[in-house]
Amino acid sequence: MDDIKNLKERILESIVDLLGEYTFANGLKEKAIAVDIGGKYPPKNTKISGLECVIVPQSELSASWMLGSGVSLEVSHRIELKQWDEKPNRQLMIAVQRLVITFGSDLNVGPRLAPIDKLGNIESCSMIFTNYENRRLIRNG
Amino acid sequence: MPSPFASLENATLTFSLSSQSMEIDEWGNRLPVQEDLVVRCWLAVDSNGSFVGDYAMPGVDESEQTLKGYCIDPMFLPDLITHGSEAIAIIGSTKGRFILYRGLDGIATPVTGSSLKGVFRRQV
Numbered sequence: 001m002d003d004i005k006n007l008k009e010r011i012l013e014s015i016v017d018l019l020g021e022y023t024f025a026n027g028l029k030e031k032a033i034a035v036d037i038g039g040k041y042p043p044k045n046t047k048i049s050g051l052e053c054v055i056v057p058q059s060e061l062s063a064s065w066m067l068g069s070g071v072s073l074e075v076s077h078r079i080e081l082k083q084w085d086e087k088p089n090r091q092l093m094i095a096v097q098r099l100v101i102t103f104g105s106d107l108n109v110g111p112r113l114a115p116i117d118k119l120g121n122i123e124s125c126s127m128i129f130t131n132y133e134n135r136r137l138i139r140n141g
Numbered sequence: 142m143p144s145p146f147a148s149l150e151n152a153t154l155t156f157s158l159s160s161q162s163m164e165i166d167e168w169g170n171r172l173p174v175q176e177d178l179v180v181r182c183w184l185a186v187d188s189n190g191s192f193v194g195d196y197a198m199p200g201v202d203e204s205e206q207t208l209k210g211y212c213i214d215p216m217f218l219p220d221l222i223t224h225g226s227e228a229i230a231i232i233g234s235t236k237g238r239f240i241l242y243r244g245l246d247g248i249a250t251p252v253t254g255s256s257l258k259g260v261f262r263r264q265v
């Protein structure tokens with residue numbers, strides 16, 4: 001859990017000025033960055049504006065067989081960027097560039113989805129974050 | 142003045158409302174503390190909007206029923222409870238969830254209090 005908090009802080013440091021806001025039902029506001037499993041956050045009746053960043057912890061799991069005996073198990077986290085502003089802007093592209101610079105090869109950037117009005121799609125991009133601390137070598141025998 | 146519907150009371154709705162204080166969840170997200178608001182009320186089946194029986198069509202969830210009624214205590218719903226708010230409902234001895242519709246129907250008068258309309262989904 002500490003590595004997720006650490007990841008959130010590093011993301012905040014690099015894109016804090018680009019992030020939008022959550023406005024909760026009680027009127028209080030918060031930077032639009034969240035750690036979420038299963039769509040529980042933000043709570044109901046929260047309005048989201050601007051660029052949102054959602055970290056989905058341990059969303060990906062992959063195993064690869066090593067030479068000899070053993071398996072390398074890799075747990076990765078997904079970082080999703082969503083642009084809720086309807087006016088076209090470059091915030092999401094800039095955020096992706098900054099995150100790539102911050103995390104280097106630990107970050108695997110997925111395709112960017114362009115906004116499509118007719119389908120109600122918003123601009124979004126999802127990335128997979130993996131680092132060495134998330135790799136476990138399991139030996140059999 | 143007490144509600145004229147007090148003798149008909151048959152249901153309780155428990156809404157959760159965002160309070161002004163914030164808490165931090167296990168992942169470090171800040172979110173408003175939720176407080177319960179219990180509304181005692183009278184609810185009856187709305188014959189105009191019910192899907193039950195002969196009117197059931199493919200794709201329609203028959204465990205849902207449209208209900209109408211009035212708030213008894215408190216007599217007036219606070220504005221914080223908006224259209225689409227969900228409440229845990231106990232109607233008679235049946236438990237379920239109540240999803241509130243708050244359109245023009247929801248206009249309150251000083252004598253009757255706030256009217257209620259919404260969909261009740263039985264807990265199965």
